[in-house]
Amino acid sequence: MSSGRSSVAVANTSLTVDRLDRLTDRVRSTTDETIAVEAPATADRIGSVPDCSDADVDAAVAAAREAHADWAATPVDQRAAVIDRFSELVVDHRAELLDLLQLETGKSRQTAAEGLFSVPSACEQAVDRGPEAVADEPRGGGIPLLTTATVTYEPVGVVGVISPWNYPVTLSMADVIPALVAGNAVVLKPDEKTPYATLFLAELLERAGLPDDVLRVVTGEGGAVGPALIDRVDYVAFTGGTETGRAVAERAGRNLIDCSLELGGKNPLIVLDDADVEEAARGATTACFANAGQLCLSAERILVDESVFDDFLEAFVERTRQLTLGTAYDYDAEIGSLIDAAQLDRVRSRVEAAREAGATVHTGGRHRPDVGPYCYDPTILTGVDPDSQIACEETFGPVVTVQPVESTDAAVAAANDSPYGLNASVWTGDRSRGQRVARQVDCGTVCVNDGFAVGWGATDAPMGGFGDSGIGRRQGDEGIKRYLEARTVATSRVGPLVPSDQLPMGWVVEGASTAWQAGRRIKRAVRSLRR
Incomplete structure (x- = not known):
C-alpha cells in the first residue's frame, strides 16, 4: 500500500x-x-x-x-x-x-x-x-x-x-x-x-x-x-x-x-465579578485553544461580569498572543494544526462572516500557512451577533467569543441559552460560590477554576452531556x-406467594397490611437515626 x-x-x-x-x-x-x-x-x-x-x-x-x-x-x-x-x-x-x-x-x-x-x-x-x-x-x-x-x-x-x-x-x-x-x-x-x-x-x-x-x-x-x-x-x-x-x-x-x-457542545466559560482575572485569563487560553480548539470540552463562549470585563479581556488577549504555534516533534509549541482543509475552511469562513457583520477581532483571525497548511491563529472576538452561526453553533476550532454580562444570574441565563450542555467552567475567588453557580448550569460537567482538565481527570465520576450534547455517560x-445487562433473581423462602386453601384471602390482606405498617415504622426510625 x-x-x-x-x-x-x-x-x-x-x-x-x-x-x-x-x-x-x-x-x-x-x-x-x-x-x-x-x-x-x-x-x-x-x-x-x-x-x-x-x-x-x-x-x-x-x-x-x-x-x-x-x-x-x-x-x-x-x-x-x-x-x-x-x-x-x-x-x-x-x-x-x-x-x-x-x-x-x-x-x-x-x-x-x-x-x-x-x-x-x-x-x-x-x-x-x-x-x-x-x-x-x-x-x-x-x-x-x-x-x-x-x-x-x-x-x-x-x-x-x-x-x-x-x-x-x-x-x-x-x-x-x-x-x-x-x-x-x-x-x-x-x-x-x-x-x-x-x-x-x-x-x-x-x-x-x-x-x-x-x-x-x-x-x-x-x-x-x-x-x-x-x-x-x-x-x-x-x-x-x-x-x-x-x-x-x-x-x-x-x-x-x-x-x-x-x-457537540457550545461550551460556556463564566468569569464572575470576584475572579482573579489574570488566573482566569491563563486558564481560558487552555480552555479555548487546546488542540487548536478541536476538543468537545473546549470553551467557545466566554461570559464575563461587566465589572471585570475590560481587565479580563486585556489579560486574555495578551496571553493568547503569547501562545506558540507549531507541529514539530518536540515540546516547544503549544498549538498545532487543524485536521484538514475542510476544517480550516469552516473556521476561516465563520470568522470572516463575524468580521463582516461588525465583530471585532482582538487577536488572530489569520490562516498561518507559514506554520502549516491548515494552521490558524487563536482568535478572540467581541461584538458578535448573538444569533449568528459563530455565536450559536460549534465551530470546533481556535475561536472564542467574549461578551460582558451584568450579573451572575445573567451569566447563568446566557450559559443555559443553548441546546447544548456538555461542559462549562466557572471562575471565582470563592470556591463555594463557584460550586453553587455550577449547580445552576445545565451541563453534564461543570468545572470550577479550571477549563476542563479537572472534570476529565475525575475518572471516578461520570462524564456526558445534557440536551443536544448526547446521552449516556462514560467514566465512573x-x-x-x-x-x-442487569438480571434480577428473586427468591421466595416460603414457596409461592399466593393464597392457599388453609389461608383465606381476608387473612392475607390483613396480615400483609399489618406487616407493611410495621415495616414502614421501622424504616422511618432508621431514617431518623441517619439524620
Whole structure:
C-alpha cells in the first residue's frame, strides 16, 4: 500500500513506511478499495487503509461474537490484569504513540501527550472499579425476611465503538477499555483520518494478553461502515457531531439496542465579578485553544461580569498572543494544526462572516500557512451577533467569543441559552460560590477554576452531556455499567406467594397490611437515626 505516497512526513518521526503498512495489515478486509491518510502538518499522503465493505464488517462482528463467549467467562480479575498490562505498554511505547498521534492529527506534542496519558488513567479506573461493577448486588426483597432479590450483571455481547479524529487514542480507549473489562468483545471503527494510533493500541492490547478477535478494528467511511456496524452489534458507543449522533441513535433504536453518545457542545466559560482575572485569563487560553480548539470540552463562549470585563479581556488577549504555534516533534509549541482543509475552511469562513457583520477581532483571525497548511491563529472576538452561526453553533476550532454580562444570574441565563450542555467552567475567588453557580448550569460537567482538565481527570465520576450534547455517560461506574445487562433473581423462602386453601384471602390482606405498617415504622426510625 505504499505506492504513490510521500514519506517526507514519516521521515521526521521514529516511524517508517513499513511500520505503517504493518499496522494497516491488522485490518482484515477483502476489498481492494482504500482511503488515503494525510499528515495535516505537511498535507503529505502517508498511507492508506481499507475501505471496508459490509461483508468485512459482518466478518469482524461474527469473529468478535465467537470470541466473546470465552472472554465473558474469563474471571473479571484476569480481564482486569490484561488491561493493567496494557496500560504499562502504553507508557513504555509513548514515544512511538506520540509520533503516530502527531503524524496523523497535526497536534502539538504537548497536546498529544495530554491525550496519551489519559489512557493509563482510564485503565486504572477500569481495573479498580471493574470487579465491583460486575459483581452480584443484593437488593431488598418484596416481602422482608420472606423473599430476597439479587441483581446479576452480564456483558451485553459485542460493542461497536465509533471514535473521532480529534482525540483518536483518548476517546477510543475511553469506550473500549470499560467494555473489555466488563466482559464484552469490541469492534472498533476509528475515524478514517486517524487510524494508525488506534491500530497500534489494538496491537498493544494483543501483546498484553487480549485473546484473538476480542477486539477487531474496521476502517472506512463513516457513512458506510457505521450503519453496517450498528446493524450487527449489541451496543453502540459513538463520539462525534450531534447530527450524526441523531442518526446513530435512530438506527440503534430501530435495532432495539442501547447506545451512548458524546456529541457537540457550545461550551460556556463564566468569569464572575470576584475572579482573579489574570488566573482566569491563563486558564481560558487552555480552555479555548487546546488542540487548536478541536476538543468537545473546549470553551467557545466566554461570559464575563461587566465589572471585570475590560481587565479580563486585556489579560486574555495578551496571553493568547503569547501562545506558540507549531507541529514539530518536540515540546516547544503549544498549538498545532487543524485536521484538514475542510476544517480550516469552516473556521476561516465563520470568522470572516463575524468580521463582516461588525465583530471585532482582538487577536488572530489569520490562516498561518507559514506554520502549516491548515494552521490558524487563536482568535478572540467581541461584538458578535448573538444569533449568528459563530455565536450559536460549534465551530470546533481556535475561536472564542467574549461578551460582558451584568450579573451572575445573567451569566447563568446566557450559559443555559443553548441546546447544548456538555461542559462549562466557572471562575471565582470563592470556591463555594463557584460550586453553587455550577449547580445552576445545565451541563453534564461543570468545572470550577479550571477549563476542563479537572472534570476529565475525575475518572471516578461520570462524564456526558445534557440536551443536544448526547446521552449516556462514560467514566465512573456508569461508564462500565452501560456495557452490562442487569438480571434480577428473586427468591421466595416460603414457596409461592399466593393464597392457599388453609389461608383465606381476608387473612392475607390483613396480615400483609399489618406487616407493611410495621415495616414502614421501622424504616422511618432508621431514617431518623441517619439524620
